[in-house]
Amino acid sequence: MARTRLYLVRHGEHDPASGHAPGGGLSALGREQADRVGRRLRKLSFGSVHHSPLARAAETADIAGRHFPGTPRHSGDFVADRTPWPSAKTGYPQRWHGWLDGVPIDERDRDATALRAAVEHFGVLGDGDRDELLITHNFVIGWFVRHVLDAPDWRWLGLNQANGGITVVQWESGRPATLIAFNDTGHLDAEDA
Template identity: 70%
Template sequence: MARTRLYLVRHGEQDPASAHALDGGLSQLGREQADRLGRWLRTVPFSMIHYSPLARAVQTAEVVAGHLPQVPRHACDLMADRTPVPSAGQRGRYPDRWLAWLDGVPDDERDEDASALQAAVEHLGVTGDKDRHELLITHNFVIGWFVRHMLEAPVWRWIGLNQANCAITIVQWNSDRPPTLISFNDTGHL
């Protein structure tokens, strides 16, 4: 029985001075969070670190990778900051109370009908011939989408599944049973 275990982590705290910048880096606390995360994960047999190309995720990955020097890493567009928004034909699948907020999502973050996020799940959530552990350093809504998928919840249910900075969510695929949510938003290492 082969399994794939993905460790989904939201980047460290963003520098408040760049909070309104499109691509701000980490605060000092964010760097400390990433360091604690790296120390906590150093015994996991990761085969790869995938991270969002945004500065706060890149910097988180750099700090964590200092504790995992043998693990290859790469910027991965599948981990980019995305917000699932319904297309015109899918708006009825979302509660009315969220539609105005979703209409205001900036164009560069919009993922219509979560097509890119679903592609990320389909690409990364597969099993092979042997066990695989991978670290994904990404953003809140990306993790929310993976969790929603694992729970087979309605398409809008990623809303409100909020991740703490550098918290760990673990999802697992097995070759002989349905996917499983192992842990959600674990901050015990922080």
């Protein structure tokens, strides 16, 4: 039997002084959250740390990665910040239609094409057990959770992760994909979660 386990971590808090610009890094709290993620997961043996190309995710990976010396880190488009955007809102609850209309065009992942590719890329079984750390964004994590729960496409909406929160999903031979943990913030102080 083989197992693939993905540890999906939302980046640390974005520095509000950057005006939430894509190139903005982490706040002091965000850097502390990133360090706590690394300390929480340091006993695990990851094949790789994959992170979004945006500065806040890359910085989170750099800080958390100090706790995984020798583990390769990769910036990649599969975990880039994106919003799954339906070309037809059929099946999406009416209450979300206006919000979806307001998603900037450059942030739209039309019919979740890129996110479906990310699940296909990471959610595969190899010859043995594999653990990977993905440092990414809220909607990306929501999409993975929606997928493993076999929920309707729209159900990524409202699955919100805290900055530094850890979600774990798993694929295992002969079993359906599984949600192991969702938005675990036990490693963060209550006021940081």
